[in-house]
Amino acid sequence: MKPIVAKFGGSSLADAAQFRKVANIIHSDESRRYIVASAPGKRDKSDTKVTDLLYRCYDLAAEKQDFSPVLAQIRSRFAEIMDELSIDFPLDDELNAIAMRLAAAPERDYMASRGEYLNAKLLAAYLGFRFIDAADAVRFSANGRFIAEGTNEALSSALRGVEYAVIPGFYGADDAGRIHTFSRGGSDVTGALVARAINAKLYENWTDVSGMLFTDPRIVPNPAAIEQISYRELRELSYMGASVLHEDAVFPVRAAGIPINIRNTNRPADAGTMISHNPPVSDNGRPVTGVAGRKGFAALQVELSLMNNEIGFGARLLNILAAHGVSFEHCPTGIDTMSVVVDSASFNACREAVLRQIELQLHPDHLSVEEGLALIAVVGHGMGGMRGVAARVFSAVAGANVNIRMIDQGSSELNIIIGVDEVDYETAIRAICAAF
Numbered sequence: 207m208k209p210i211v212a213k214f215g216g217s218s219l220a221d222a223a224q225f226r227k228v229a230n231i232i233h234s235d236e237s238r239r240y241i242v243a244s245a246p247g248k249r250d251k252s253d254t255k256v257t258d259l260l261y262r263c264y265d266l267a268a269e270k271q272d273f274s275p276v277l278a279q280i281r282s283r284f285a286e287i288m289d290e291l292s293i294d295f296p297l298d299d300e301l302n303a304i305a306m307r308l309a310a311a312p313e314r315d316y317m318a319s320r321g322e323y324l325n326a327k328l329l330a331a332y333l334g335f336r337f338i339d340a341a342d343a344v345r346f347s348a349n350g351r352f353i354a355e356g357t358n359e360a361l362s363s364a365l366r367g368v369e370y371a372v373i374p375g376f377y378g379a380d381d382a383g384r385i386h387t388f389s390r391g392g393s394d395v396t397g398a399l400v401a402r403a404i405n406a407k408l409y410e411n412w413t414d415v416s417g418m419l420f421t422d423p424r425i426v427p428n429p430a431a432i433e434q435i436s437y438r439e440l441r442e443l444s445y446m447g448a449s450v451l452h453e454d455a456v457f458p459v460r461a462a463g464i465p466i467n468i469r470n471t472n473r474p475a476d477a478g479t480m481i482s483h484n485p486p487v488s489d490n491g492r493p494v495t496g497v498a499g500r501k502g503f504a505a506l507q508v509e510l511s512l513m514n515n516e517i518g519f520g521a522r523l524l525n526i527l528a529a530h531g532v533s534f535e536h537c538p539t540g541i542d543t544m545s546v547v548v549d550s551a552s553f554n555a556c557r558e559a560v561l562r563q564i565e566l567q568l569h570p571d572h573l574s575v576e577e578g579l580a581l582i583a584v585v586g587h588g589m590g591g592m593r594g595v596a597a598r599v600f601s602a603v604a605g606a607n608v609n610i611r612m613i614d615q616g617s618s619e620l621n622i623i624i625g626v627d628e629v630d631y632e633t634a635i636r637a638i639c640a641a642f
Contacts (some may be wrong), residue, residue, distance in 0.1 A: 211409050213241075214243055246287075257318055582623065582638065583623050583633060
């Protein structure tokens with residue numbers, strides 16, 4: 207019987223009551239043998255995540271200030287869980303070792319990782335499972351680059367012959383033992399790596415919502431749940447802001463053909479969202495799987511007569527951006543025009559230098575930047591086989607009196623992306639959702 211990998215997020219492991227729920231979920235299915243743990247999250251809206259407290263400790267230590275009051279708050283969080291669940295664990299010894307290392311040579315990634323490390327140790331002790339340190343199996347290079355194949359080999363070796371294990375998420379280490387972390391939410395990635403390493407039958411990602419929703423509930427009240435979604439659709443929606451799962455968590459399990467199930471720790475009976483290779487089969491005729499978007503973009507507009515005759519023009523323009531560390535998001539073009547959509551924050555950090563290089567190297571007839579752009583992605587495998595979907599999108603937005611400033615559709619017809627003014631973002635989202 208193939209095992210299940212179950213990753214539990216910070217809200218799922220925020221306190222002793224949540225630990226009990228997690229234990230009940232794990233024990234309800236004997237296939238759940240490999241557990242990935244996050245650091246304790248918020249217990250309520252006014253609370254602070256343990257990872258944020260750890261970052262605060264690091265900042266104070268780096269400035270040679272007293273971090274002991276913040277470390278005491280962290281101790282209190284873990285001690286409360288231990289005491290209520292009667293877990294036998296040398297918490298003071300662990301925290302003293304962390305404090306000594308922090309005082310001697312503060313390392314940001316090391317400190318940030320201690321929430322997952324300690325919580326995974328507590329959970330392993332509570333469940334009676336073996337603790338496997340991610341620092342021994344999730345591989346990074348010395349400069350912090352994640353090493354995928356080396357990790358797969360190391361994790362497979364570390365877990366071989368281990369029947370039940372808890373692995374902390376979010377971090378790994380290089381050959382010298384220096385800790386490196388993924389971006390925030392990276393415990394999702396660790397769970398996917400473990401699933402790939404053991405060839406799991408399923409990767410469950412337990413959080414505080416019952417799967418993915420058709421769109422952002424802060425914009426559209428009570429949106430429909432997504433029962434099934436493909437890896438590609440998830441990737442598109444995650445990138446555009448549907449943040450129920452870290453976008454990089456898709457790759458390890460997609461390569462191995464392992465489905466992902468997004469589940470709710472507080473409502474374990476809910477089926478959640480199933481993510482797999484196969485496009486979802488809709489029985490309601492809805493061609494769109496989900497709608498997501500983000501603000502904070504700018505469009506660089508370049509015009510040049512006979513641009514199409516200048517071989518390599520587009521490559522030279524993108525190379526200028528790349529030389530300044532700016533990645534392009536989309537690139538809709540015409541015969542004599544080229545628009546490059548970029549993240550406003552990264553572009554504005556080097557705006558004048560980029561514009562100057564474009565003028566010097568490309569000699570455009572006209573060069574401008576349009577700020578305040580929001581992008582909205584309408585995603586669904588069903589769009590490619592159904593006529594009139596794009597027309598419904600554009601008609602819905604026009605009917606809401608919103609001007610479309612950019613249109614981009616992928617060759618696979620998996621998505622339609624439109625750009626609108628940031629002030630019209632929510633209005634456009636609501637109009638599109640109402641149309642589908």
